Amino acid sequence: MNAPTPIRFHANVRGVLANPVLRASFRGAMDFLMARRAAQFPAADAFEALRAQGEQIRQHSLARLPELLETLEANLQRNGIQVHWAETPLQACRLIIDLATRAGGDLVVKGKSMVSEEIELNHALEAAGIGALESDMGEYIVQLAGEKPSHIIMPAIHKTKEDIARLFADKVPGVDYTDSVDELIQIGRRVLRDKFRDTRVGLSGVNIAVAETGTLCLVENEGNGRMCTTVPDVHIAITGIEKVVARLEHVPPLLTLLTRSATGQAATTYFNWISGPRRAGELDGPREVHLVLLDNGRSGAYADIRLRATLQCIRCGACMNHCPVYARIGGHAYGTTYPGPIGQIVSPHMLGLEATQDLVTASSLCGACGEVCPVKIPIPDLLLQLRQQSQGNAAAPLLPGAGRGRKALQSISYQLFAWLYARPALYRLFSFVATRLRAFTPARQGVWTGSRAPLRPAARSLHERMKSRAGESCA
């Protein structure tokens, strides 16, 4: 699924930055989420200890990934959960369409699943004549609007309550305009609950898959996830192959890091342990449970030890909330399923480096993402590695599209930089000349002076000034 042409990131950015309402609402929403998270981690050392544990669990799981996936498959099957492997989004969509068709479903009710967004499942279902209904409130809003999620935890965070009020009045039959949040939620609930009763197929994501017990864990706040996974006859879960951990005891630390980092909750309202279909004598639960395990570039990230940490992610969204770039442009501008810092490091594995060449550079490397990441993914370091690959300056293994970000002018600039700055005498001559030409400083210096006054060298360089002090104390 390597997208051949670069995402039009710059154009997208210009579009959003020109919209002050959107900018203010993003900023407000991110401030809110940051404050919620901060309240959950009052003591820095306690947070550090917990996230060191989270990091270790994820690293150990990834170190044994092939073996854990085999164990997971065997134990899921023992529990009566059918396991399917998909290498590409297309394969995953086909699998799900087959399963839904066999179940005789013409509608799939969906709980929140970013992997289903990643494979663009709704489009594929629609093309196969099967409807899809998002049951998570945020996802439902986004679906009604014909958009994509702009945040992995809060899909509709780009919408104001007035936007949602207008959307409901427009699109939901028999609804009048109301901007009372409670009423809006009630409207959404009513529409969705009706559908649960007579839909045969439910779909959900998975937060953590436990290999030793063959259990799928799913966190949520609205209860719709539990409905999707228990009411319909057939439950299809979909997740990436990296979500597996070895043992049950690995779940609580990851869970507490996840909910605190994501929504600032000590625990979510619902926590679902899915360990199989309805057993003989049980009164409810699905008759079939399936798990689709998606690769879509993940095995490439696994194989490159320099980039493997990308797969430690537990999809909490904290890196987006704290990112100065995301806070200004929101999720859609990235043009990828996963926006923000996590999107910048994971999307190249899904779409290749040609499509994502402007994303890997879209960071000041301020490090806020790495600082809050609950599993200590060194996001800035991964961006550096991706930049090297994008510029064609890294050794194999390389991502598809490596080297495509290389631009002649930039390469020449850095070659010139290295040539000059590795020759001290020449460099001193250069700085001597530059300082003597300060009166001729151009008023326009490319994009720099678009928002800043021109850079003007000092009258004499530090080298020169230190040289004239040399008699005093300098070597």
Next chain:
Amino acid sequence: MSAALNEAPNCPRRYPAKPTDVYLFGTCVLDLFDPEAGVSVVSLLEREGIRVHYPQDQTCCGQPAYTSGFPDQARAVAARQLPLFAGDWPIVVPSGSCGGMMRHHWPRLFADDPALLPLATSIAERVLELSEFLLHVVKPRWPRAGAAERVVLHTSCSARREMNTHLSARALLAQLPNLEVVLQDHEAECCGFGGAFSVKHPELSAAIASDKVDALEATAATRMVSADGGCLLNLNGTLQKRGSALRGEHLASFLWQRTQAPA
């Protein structure tokens, strides 16, 4: 906005005893654009009886190439700096980001070079950002109080997240009498510079810088102080373009001017 504030205590880093001699790595930004700050570092340290050695062959830590994905070019530049700092004196760096490059990234750059790695590692261990060096090693006595003033402190992301020195600049300023140090809204957020980022993504960089400058101006401080030349280029450029009266000054210049005895 306290939510984004990282008030984590400084890493328990072991500091050396006050040395008789130090190296100064002046940084390429100060060399060309703010040599006064470099000279102020020397003045501050000499006043404390420390001899400052400034190798004339120094140029740049290689960061611009490194962060743009050109490690070979960064290595070529960094390799020329290494032998200049081969003695065992501490290396004072008046910049969190160059300090972070030298402390964290030089050992990585030379990881596969057995000839240079020991020196790169030794340098990494001896690099001290100016504010931590003053606060924890030199412990200066300020000879003069200075007039009452309100300043706002901008801390670079590298100082905060790579060097863990975001609190040392604040602690130093807190030692000065008559000085009120205020913090801006979203204090922990980036100024939008990011080196090549400011050129590759000028609109994003400008948007972030503009919000930062709004926050700085809203403090009604008379001056902004920062220990990073890169942030200062970006913020002063933005302030000047919008016609603001506020200007930023390097921590070293500020400390020296404020505390030097009247002539």
